[in-house]
Amino acid sequence: MALRVGTDLVLVETVRGSLDTHAEHYLERVYTEREVEDCRTPDGIDAERLAGRFAAKEATLKVLRPREEGIPWNAIEVLRDPSGWVEVELSGPARTLAVDAGVSELSLSISHEGGFATAVVVASCSQGSAASVR
Amino acid sequence: MHAEIRQIITQHGRLPVDVQTLSDDADLYEAGMTSHASVNVMLGLEDHFDIEFPDRMLKRSVFESINAIAAALSELREEAAV
Numbered sequence: 101m102a103l104r105v106g107t108d109l110v111l112v113e114t115v116r117g118s119l120d121t122h123a124e125h126y127l128e129r130v131y132t133e134r135e136v137e138d139c140r141t142p143d144g145i146d147a148e149r150l151a152g153r154f155a156a157k158e159a160t161l162k163v164l165r166p167r168e169e170g171i172p173w174n175a176i177e178v179l180r181d182p183s184g185w186v187e188v189e190l191s192g193p194a195r196t197l198a199v200d201a202g203v204s205e206l207s208l209s210i211s212h213e214g215g216f217a218t219a220v221v222v223a224s225c226s227q228g229s230a231a232s233v234r
Numbered sequence: 235m236h237a238e239i240r241q242i243i244t245q246h247g248r249l250p251v252d253v254q255t256l257s258d259d260a261d262l263y264e265a266g267m268t269s270h271a272s273v274n275v276m277l278g279l280e281d282h283f284d285i286e287f288p289d290r291m292l293k294r295s296v297f298e299s300i301n302a303i304a305a306a307l308s309e310l311r312e313e314a315a316v
Contacts, residue, residue: 108269110270111270114248114268114270114271114274115270117274118270118273118274118277121246121274121277122274122277122281125277125280125281126273126274126277129273129276129277130273154270158269158270161269166293168293168295169293170288170289170290170291170292170293170296171289171292171293172289172292173273173292175289192289193289
């Protein structure tokens with residue numbers, strides 16, 4: 101059993117800029133409907149929460165280590181537990197890549213501070229063996 | 235097409251260097267384009283050229299240089315013409 105770690109840092113202001121410039125086009129291409137709902141507040145979409153989710157997607161990509169496989173961002177989904185914890189759920193080509201790498205478990209942590217959002221993903225995997233991924 | 239791509243990268247790529255000084259083969263990630271900025275470049279390209287990058291093209295190598303982007307756009311146009 102081996103471990104892989106991925107991390108990413110996102111400037112929240114850049115996500116706010118994407119929302120201002122690309123609006124729904126940005127949301128549809130990058131996030132799932134559940135993720136957008138988790139980031140919705142009475143004042144609109146919370147760019148800080150979105151930035152955390154984008155960081156999580158990139159951190160997950162660093163764990164999955166794609167080469168020439170195309171991976172849509174919404175094939176990596178951040179799910180929020182009612183208690184506040186977050187988890188990663190993979191689908192489509194992201195899930196295929198994880199299975200091929202023998203990823204058996206993914207663990208995610210997201211944090212925000214000072215205009216930045218960061219995420220860390222840890223995966224346990226056995227390269228080449230089949231495994232189930234949540 | 236290259237000039238249009240260069241303009242879109244200037245507008246959306248948030249590069250710390252002048253895009254006009256980069257060669258068509260220059261690595262945009264090496265030049266400072268973040269993964270999030272590459273999303274904005276992709277969205278800008280989709281809006282400008284009225285196309286949608288399919289899932290198979292959503293990878294780092296497609297957006298790593300002006301030439302790579304031009305090749306992907308040409309491929310999409312050829313597919314659309316069939």
